[in-house]
Amino acid sequence: MxxxxxxxxxxxxxxxxxxxxxxxxxxxxxxxxxxxxxxxxxxxxxxxxxxxxxxxxxxxxxxxxxxxxxxxxxxxxxxxxxxxxxxxxxxxxxxxxxxxxxxxxxxxxxxxxxxxxxxxxxxxxxxxxxxxxxxxxxxxxxxxxxxxxxxxxxxxxxxxxxxxxxxxxxTYGAGARHRPFRHSRHLLHAFAIGTNAAQVMLMNALLAHPAVVTLPRFTPLRFARAIARWSAGTVFVVPAMAMELLACVDRGDDHDLSSVRLLGSAAAPLPGPVAARLAAAFPNATIVNYYTSTEAAPAQTAMAYDPERPGSVGRPIAGGGLRVVDDGRPCAPGEIGAVWMRSPAPARTYFGDTATSATAFQDGWVRMGDVGYVDADGFLYLVERDSEVVKTGAHRVSTLQIEAAIHEHPAVADAAVVGLPHEVLGVELAAVIVLGGDASLTPPELRAFLADRLAPHEIPSRVHTVDRLPRNRGGKVDKSSLRRTLP
CATH class of the missing domain: 3.40.50.12780 (ANL, N-terminal domain)
Structure with missing residues (x-):
């Protein structure tokens, strides 16, 4: 090199x-x-x-x-x-x-x-x-x-x-002596052009050891077949793709996934139950959840799936920094605040928007737009998007934590939780679920399942079943669009 x-x-x-x-x-x-x-x-x-x-x-x-x-x-x-x-x-x-x-x-x-x-x-x-x-x-x-x-x-x-x-x-990190992903001859992904994840794959094509393979159109069946055909050692997905791949496995579709040594998930937090299922479906792979944003890259955290910390997105890697603050004050371990990351490279900015840039980019630090906390060992846990913080009654709740609990139910293939206006509480919680295959699940059954996993104020009062959740090109659930579709 x-x-x-x-x-x-x-x-x-x-x-x-x-x-x-x-x-x-x-x-x-x-x-x-x-x-x-x-x-x-x-x-x-x-x-x-x-x-x-x-x-x-x-x-x-x-x-x-x-x-x-x-x-x-x-x-x-x-x-x-x-x-x-x-x-x-x-x-x-x-x-x-x-x-x-x-x-x-x-x-x-x-x-x-x-x-x-x-x-x-x-x-x-x-x-x-x-x-x-x-x-x-x-x-x-x-x-x-x-x-x-x-x-x-x-x-x-x-x-x-x-x-x-x-x-x-x-090009940050391009001077490294060893090319990344040397365990692979082929790296497979299906990120949409224009996303930060896709740009990372473009740089991997220039810098990494394996050839970078993508698909003209993603379907879980095509993706599983491509893993087998290319004997892909490294695979990158967004959580929505991971859930669809798991649905293929659950249907009994026969594909050789044994070549995969690293399965990385990006663009949105990977629910712990989904990571656990991926670890079982890809027995030879390390499942890694990567957390960053278009604004913060190349700063990121990474977390190899750990049953002891299923909800964490990890600690900073590659020279980046992490802090959680509340009104400018550093938060103690376990205390919820705004998540900021420090880029190890020259910082990004909003093109032509100095006013917004001044609030999001400060002295090399980038506001992630999420609220969360770090534990005593420095592992980051996300609670919610800044703009999506839900306060129901006197309680501030984490929709990400509720979604993770819902994902533990074997009938659930995908899930999202949003806050909807309520005359008394101000906001009530609504769960929107996608069921796998021919599974059935009634709202009372889901609430009974969650009663052993969540506090009473965290259990959604409304449950809706849909065929598919609306997602943007980066794979994140579009909760604004989702709210508009609910009765």
């Missing part, structure tokens, strides 16, 4: 790897195609030349609109834009016209590289699937302190905000 005296940029990492391992596969879209480091570099240089001819210059922002089947083209376009000193702004291919217009207008995008015609926007360029067409070459204009990407938050509690990250932030 090439060691850099200063933080490298994404294009320079690709150039280094294409020189040392040009024929090694970097990215694979299952059933679609693959991209070697050498081909990735050639195509990125070629597309950069074409974009430069269209006027893309250092400091510009360029939208990238690709779907899951277009991961290879997306990887090429992202590096091509960054090679010109511009920032890549991924936009989901299924974004409605209003969201697309908001993202491109908010960041002042000078153009859009896309796989098809974008609805509601007319200033873009179509990026043909990479044929390596000749185009005038040019220098790599990326700099370590230059803007590398802008990722738009999921917008579950407010309008999406653009989180800007420099190359030094995105």
């Amino acid at each position: 090439v060691l850099h005296a200063v933080p490298p940029t994404v294009p320079r990492l690709l150039a280094d790897r294409s020189l040392s391992e040009p024929d090694r596969e970097a990215l694979v879209v299952d059933g679609v195609g693959a991209l070697t480091f050498g081909a990735w570099q050639r195509r990125a240089v070629g597309l950069a030349g074409r974009l430069r001819e269209r006027g893309v210059a250092p400091g510009d922002r360029v939208g990238l609109r690709f779907g899951a089947a277009d991961w290879l083209d997306y990887a090429v376009a992202s590096v091509a834009v960054q090679r010109l000193g511009a920032a890549a702004v991924p936009v989901p291919d299924d974004a409605p016209p209003a969201e697309l217009a908001h993202v491109l207008g908010d960041c002042g995008a000078t153009g859009l590289v896309h796989a098809g015609d974008p609805p509601g926007w007319t200033g873009g360029w179509t990026h043909a699937a990479g044929d390596g067409a000749e185009s005038p070459d040019g220098p790599d204009l990326s700099t370590s302190d230059g803007l590398a990407q802008i990722l738009y938050t999921s917008g579950t509690t407010a309008r999406p905000k653009g989180v800007a990250a420099s190359h030094a932030n995105v």
